[in-house]
Amino acid sequence: MAKQSKVLRTGEPVITDEVRKVSELSADPRNARRHSEGQIAQIVQSIERFGFVEKLTIRPDGQIIGGHARLEALKRYAWPTVECRVVSGLTEAGYKALGLALNRIPENSTWDDDILREILGELQDEGEDAIGLGFSPNEITKLLTTPDELEVREVETGPVDDEFWISLRGPLAHQAHVLKALQEAMKPYAGVTVEQGTINLG
Numbered sequence: 001m002a003k004q005s006k007v008l009r010t011g012e013p014v015i016t017d018e019v020r021k022v023s024e025l026s027a028d029p030r031n032a033r034r035h036s037e038g039q040i041a042q043i044v045q046s047i048e049r050f051g052f053v054e055k056l057t058i059r060p061d062g063q064i065i066g067g068h069a070r071l072e073a074l075k076r077y078a079w080p081t082v083e084c085r086v087v088s089g090l091t092e093a094g095y096k097a098l099g100l101a102l103n104r105i106p107e108n109s110t111w112d113d114d115i116l117r118e119i120l121g122e123l124q125d126e127g128e129d130a131i132g133l134g135f136s137p138n139e140i141t142k143l144l145t146t147p148d149e150l151e152v153r154e155v156e157t158g159p160v161d162d163e164f165w166i167s168l169r170g171p172l173a174h175q176a177h178v179l180k181a182l183q184e185a186m187k188p189y190a191g192v193t194v195e196q197g198t199i200n201l202g
Contacts, residue, residue: 013089017055020084022074025062033103035069043073045132055085057102065095066102113176117143 052074056067064071065087074082090098120143123130130140183194 013087013094016086016088018084018086019081020058020062022071022079022082025056025058025064025071025082025084027064027068027071028099031064031068031099033068035072039134040069040073040076042132042134043069044077047073047077047079049132052079052082055083057085057087057098059095060086060088065099113143120144 052070054067054070056070057065058067059065087095087098120130120135120140124144131137135143179194186192186194
């Protein structure tokens with residue numbers, strides 16, 4: 001039986017949760033997102049490992065609004081039925097806008113590399129395979145590789161109160177860690193500050 005959500009204001013879409021046959025669902029022919037074979041294979045692995053835990057978002061006629069790659073993975077896995085979030089009551093423009101929003105808004109987030117590194121390290125220690133979570137082996141290696149400790153040495157300077165530049169080169173993620181370590185290392189020295197900026201080399 002379909003579960004209908006509460007409509008809060010007149011004109012809002014009506015949203016229901018329904019179980020549909022995978023064979024009766026169809027892709028949006030104008031879907032602007034492209035999904036590689038590698039990504040679809042990762043989704044299949046995720047389904048095999050965790051089950052299908054995220055509903056597809058569809059129109060009442062079964063056309064996908066959000067979840068094209070997941071639908072393709074379900075077909076490859078020969079999954080018979082799937083839970084869907086059915087959105088009705090929108091105009092054609094509304095459906096187009098919703099499709100773009102569902103795909104675009106998640107891209108605007110970022111990772112906290114320190115927390116991600118910590119979690120991946122814990123998974124590795126617990127014998128969990130992180131490869132099937134969407135990260136490539138190279139990404140995991142880079143994330144789990146701790147940058148070399150920064151060595152700070154005192155150098156003799158004259159009495160002139162002046163500024164000098166230190167150039168940081170390498171991956172941006174490592175540069176951020178080096179900059180943070182440099183800031184911490186300079187704290188005991190009164191009057192010395194570490195600032196972040198860019199130089200135009202053109």
